[in-house]
Amino acid sequence: MRRLFIILVFAILCFGQATTADAQCKQQLVYQCATQTEKAIFLREFNTKLKRESASDETGMKFTVVLNKGTQYRFSLCAPDGYQDQVVLTLYDSEHPENSKPWGSTYDKVAKTDRKSFDFQCGKTAMYYVSIRFKPGMGDKKGCAVGILSFVGKSK
Amino acid sequence: MHKKWYITLMLVATALMQFNCSGCNGDEGHIEYEEEDNMVTDVNFDSQAMNEIISSFSSPVEMAAIIQNSEVPFSPKYLVNPDVVKDYTTNFQKALGLGFLSADLGYLNVYSKTSLIIDYLVQIRSLSEDLKVGQFFDFQLLKRLATSDDNIDSLLIMSVQSYQNMDEHLRNNQRSNLSALLVTGVWVESLYLITQVAKDQYSDDFKDRIGEQKTILNQLLPILKLFHGKEFEQLVQNLEELKDVFDFVKISYEVGETETKTIDGSLVVIQNDRSIITMSNEELQEIISTTEKIRNKLIK
Numbered sequence: 001m002r003r004l005f006i007i008l009v010f011a012i013l014c015f016g017q018a019t020t021a022d023a024q025c026k027q028q029l030v031y032q033c034a035t036q037t038e039k040a041i042f043l044r045e046f047n048t049k050l051k052r053e054s055a056s057d058e059t060g061m062k063f064t065v066v067l068n069k070g071t072q073y074r075f076s077l078c079a080p081d082g083y084q085d086q087v088v089l090t091l092y093d094s095e096h097p098e099n100s101k102p103w104g105s106t107y108d109k110v111a112k113t114d115r116k117s118f119d120f121q122c123g124k125t126a127m128y129y130v131s132i133r134f135k136p137g138m139g140d141k142k143g144c145a146v147g148i149l150s151f152v153g154k155s156k
Numbered sequence: 157m158h159k160k161w162y163i164t165l166m167l168v169a170t171a172l173m174q175f176n177c178s179g180c181n182g183d184e185g186h187i188e189y190e191e192e193d194n195m196v197t198d199v200n201f202d203s204q205a206m207n208e209i210i211s212s213f214s215s216p217v218e219m220a221a222i223i224q225n226s227e228v229p230f231s232p233k234y235l236v237n238p239d240v241v242k243d244y245t246t247n248f249q250k251a252l253g254l255g256f257l258s259a260d261l262g263y264l265n266v267y268s269k270t271s272l273i274i275d276y277l278v279q280i281r282s283l284s285e286d287l288k289v290g291q292f293f294d295f296q297l298l299k300r301l302a303t304s305d306d307n308i309d310s311l312l313i314m315s316v317q318s319y320q321n322m323d324e325h326l327r328n329n330q331r332s333n334l335s336a337l338l339v340t341g342v343w344v345e346s347l348y349l350i351t352q353v354a355k356d357q358y359s360d361d362f363k364d365r366i367g368e369q370k371t372i373l374n375q376l377l378p379i380l381k382l383f384h385g386k387e388f389e390q391l392v393q394n395l396e397e398l399k400d401v402f403d404f405v406k407i408s409y410e411v412g413e414t415e416t417k418t419i420d421g422s423l424v425v426i427q428n429d430r431s432i433i434t435m436s437n438e439e440l441q442e443i444i445s446t447t448e449k450i451r452n453k454l455i456k
Contacts, residue, residue: 027317034313041266042313043215044320064212066375069368069431070361071222072424091425103414104425118423124409124431125368127212127375151221154361155426 024049025080025144033078037117037150040074046147048132050087052139060087060133065149067122072152076117077106077132079145085114086138087145090131098131107135121155206382207327209375213339216255216319217262217312219346222365223353230267234352235260236345236455238279247287248387251326251334254283255341256455258319263349265312273302273311284322287334292321333383340380340391341454343372348451351444363440367433370402394450401442406434 024047034042048061067073077089092102104118132145238260241253261276281295294314301311319338326335347369354362377399380392412428435443 030317031310031313035309041217041221042309042316043218043221044316064208066212066372068218068222068365070364071218103427104423115423118425119419121424121426123412123427123429125371126431127209149215151218151225153225154222 025078025146029078029080029144030146030148033076033146033148034150036078037074037076037148040150040152043073043149043151046089046130046132046149048145048147050083050132050134050139050143050145052134058133059139060131060145062129062131063147065128065130067120067126067128069122069125070155072119072121072155074117074119074148074150074152075104075106075130076148076150077145078116078148079143083143083145086134086143088114088133088135089145089147090133091120091128092131093126093128098129103128119152123155203332206379207332207335209379210327210332210335210339211323213343213372213376215262215316216258216342216346217266217316219259219350219365220263220266223263223350224266226353226359226361228353228357230269231356232269232272234349235263238275240455241279241283244283246387247334248337248385250283250286251337252341252391252454254280254287254322255338255343256345257283257341258315258338259342259345259349261315262312265308265315268308270302270304270308270311274299277302284318287322287326289322289325292325293318333388336379336383337391340376340395343369343376344447344451344454347447351447354440355444363435364433366440366443367405367407367435368431370405370407373399373402391454394453398443398446398450401439401446404435404439404442408432408434 030045030047034045044065046061046063050060051057052059075089075091077087078084079087088105088107090098090102090106091104092098096103104120106115106118107113108115130147130149132147134143236256238257241250241257244250244253257276257280261273261280264270264273264276277295277298281290281293284290284293298311298314298318301307301314319342323335323338326332326338347366350362350365354366373395377392377395380388380395408431410430410432412430414428415426417424417426
């Protein structure tokens, strides 16, 4: 019963907060996404609005994040029903651009498969970018997606 | 019994929705900020670039996670006494203090020290209300989560989200000076935590982690220099002193081939580019003592 109470209050709170950011995902999805990463500590979220006006539009958002040497991070992506296979999270920096040679992605362009998450063992402390966007040719209406950054442990 | 619960929940829900929606739709027209919050920065600054840098700084939980992952036992002696913030009078002090307490809350969360958390929540609520970001800090829910050991994950997630929402709100409402202070508070306290741990329990890993903070300080300082005011000038002076000792740290880079592995069904990308930290033990001691001095000066 206590668990039910917390989930409900959380959902209601989140409903309220979600309205502050037009078309961002509701906090309930953020919470679900954050809690599905087992054995990792939640560090931050990337809550993203997605909208494509025309086929050539760049959708979604880009975030900056400092990652520290010696840490294994996990990047997870969640989207509401109907959007899961349309969205991609990419980790990159200025020397490893988003579209040509990113550090990691939830979408394997060669195998054309999605993964919910990937881990990144960071070798140098620096500023990195995380983008969350519709895949090319996808996304004909407004949507949202949530990226989660978690701490897995020290790099081996 | 279930019906009673249902009604209670709906009442709570309605109340919460009313409370929440007082700040909905991004309508900030009802909130008047004090003039000092809108301190104009350097005319040539690029606010988007500045906000990108501020928002990139680490989560209030990360350094604590590193310490806990190294199996260092919990110690309350590293933490700020939360009551110290009761004497803060300016928004400058309050924003910086909010950062300090947020980092300590992260440390308590990571170590599941729920019995100590309430005192921090009380003072964070007070600071966030004074800074007019209290709508992002649900004290009652956090307090409820803190009183049950079953909900420690939820407490950590909610705490971090509250911090992130407060920071984002400040940046989106031309109060980047306060956002910069918030992240500075988190950074200084996180640095203090790891330097104190390294003082008690030396390891090469901690030494590297501390040395790497030179990179962060070199990004943070130019941002803080953009803001005017005596308190900012003093803060910059303090951090310049810290920069002087970090200047001894040498960071070199080694390029390597990126590897990808599948471990337990998950993709792991291994960045074999390496940053190599060089500093002597004397220089490390200097960083530890200067950090301690500056952190203690800032929390007064």
